[in-house]
Amino acid sequence: MWQRACFLTRLVSSSVRISEKAGDIIKGIMSSGELNEVDKGKDGKVDLQTEADRRAQYCIVKSLEQKFTNRLKVIGEEEITSEAPLELSLSPEVLKIDDQCPEVLRSIKEEDVVVWVDPLDGTSEFAQAAKTKSPLLSQVTVLIGISYKGEAVAGVIHQPYYEGKGRTIWGIVGVGTYGIEIAPADDKRVVVTTRSHPTPLVNSVLDTLKSQGLLTEVDRVGGAGYKVLRCLEGAAAYVFASAGCKKWDTAAPEAILKATGGHLTDISGRTLCYNADVQRLNSGGVLATAFWVNHQEYVNAIPEEAKSALPEFSPKK
Ligand SMILES: Nc1ncnc2c1ncn2[C@@H]1O[C@H](COP(=O)(O)O)[C@@H](O)[C@H]1OP(=O)(O)O
Ligand SMILES: [Mg+2]
Ligand SMILES: [Mg+2]
Numbered sequence: 001m002w003q004r005a006c007f008l009t010r011l012v013s014s015s016v017r018i019s020e021k022a023g024d025i026i027k028g029i030m031s032s033g034e035l036n037e038v039d040k041g042k043d044g045k046v047d048l049q050t051e052a053d054r055r056a057q058y059c060i061v062k063s064l065e066q067k068f069t070n071r072l073k074v075i076g077e078e079e080i081t082s083e084a085p086l087e088l089s090l091s092p093e094v095l096k097i098d099d100q101c102p103e104v105l106r107s108i109k110e111e112d113v114v115v116w117v118d119p120l121d122g123t124s125e126f127a128q129a130a131k132t133k134s135p136l137l138s139q140v141t142v143l144i145g146i147s148y149k150g151e152a153v154a155g156v157i158h159q160p161y162y163e164g165k166g167r168t169i170w171g172i173v174g175v176g177t178y179g180i181e182i183a184p185a186d187d188k189r190v191v192v193t194t195r196s197h198p199t200p201l202v203n204s205v206l207d208t209l210k211s212q213g214l215l216t217e218v219d220r221v222g223g224a225g226y227k228v229l230r231c232l233e234g235a236a237a238y239v240f241a242s243a244g245c246k247k248w249d250t251a252a253p254e255a256i257l258k259a260t261g262g263h264l265t266d267i268s269g270r271t272l273c274y275n276a277d278v279q280r281l282n283s284g285g286v287l288a289t290a291f292w293v294n295h296q297e298y299v300n301a302i303p304e305e306a307k308s309a310l311p312e313f314s315p316k317k
């Protein structure tokens with residue numbers, strides 16, 4: 001089956017298993033209690049990295065390198081430092097849908113894609129949970145996103161602590177999203193936003209959405225992956241009117257959301273580009289909406305002052 005399947009299906013099939021192995025590595029570090037946190041932050045801002053981030057990164061990048069060739073371009077959040085076991089098996093579930101892949105995706109070759117890796121999304125929540133044993137751990141995810149011609153076309157989100165045993169959600173645009181039950185339209189308008197990176201602008205945009213009836217309830221939760229999962233499970237939108245999220249935070253979630261009919265752009269409605277040489281920072285913020293929501297309505301409701309405070313291009317990578 002591996003030999004006959006197209007490259008993209010093989011890559012997703014391998015990424016599903018690799019993300020699950022990375023999840024086991026993350027859980028192992030949490031159980032050991034030896035997170036060995038490092039602060040990568042600049043300009044006085046805290047940006048944590050733990051041993052779990054480092055080992056999961058190693059597992060994902062090295063496994064992809066072994067399974068595929070060096071023509072595959074992989075861009076990850078962390079440097080390759082700590083070693084970890086690899087994962088070379090495949091998910092047969094993904095290979096089963098190979099014949100449903102649209103023709104345009106079937107012709108993709110290794111050198112045509114970029115793989116965006118966030119080995120542990122929700123590091124603040126992970127580190128805080130180690131100290132307080134709080135339910136924040138369900139907000140931790142492993143993200144592997146695949147882009148083609150600058151567009152997010154496939155993705156894997158593994159949630160290691162979901163209901164104790166974990167789950168893996170994966171999707172291919174034009175085929176569908178698997179591993180999750182997509183919630184129908186809701187009368188309520190729950191909007192999810194950052195828990196660990198609030199700013200006055202983030203809050204004032206939410207106030208505006210509320211005044212326009214596009215928000216009935218705000219839920220402050222961690223991680224870009226987890227927030228997009230919430231949009232698949234009933235939340236109307238994920239709104240983050242701040243820079244800070246990077247391409248590896250949004251690639252996998254965007255592909256999975258798009259595969260269900262939802263949208264993810266910056267807060268001005270501009271599509272995100274995932275070419276290898278693009279700036280890493282999503283400097284225009286993040287706006288994601290569920291399939292049953294009018295995305296443009298949210299774009300229009302966000303004040304111009306907020307949009308101009310978050311320009312598309314930042315001088316820093
Ligand atoms: N200011 C920031 N500095 C570093 N990472 C950020 C920042 N803002 C957002 N992120 C990344 O985006 C994710 C979603 O942000 P938030 O939870 O604040 O909405 C975070 O978990 C973090 O990813 P990571 O945990 O992989 O470092
Ligand atoms: Mg980080
Ligand atoms: Mg992240």
Ligand SMILES: [Mg+2]
Pocket residue numbers: 053077118119120121122123
């Ligand atoms: Mg991360």
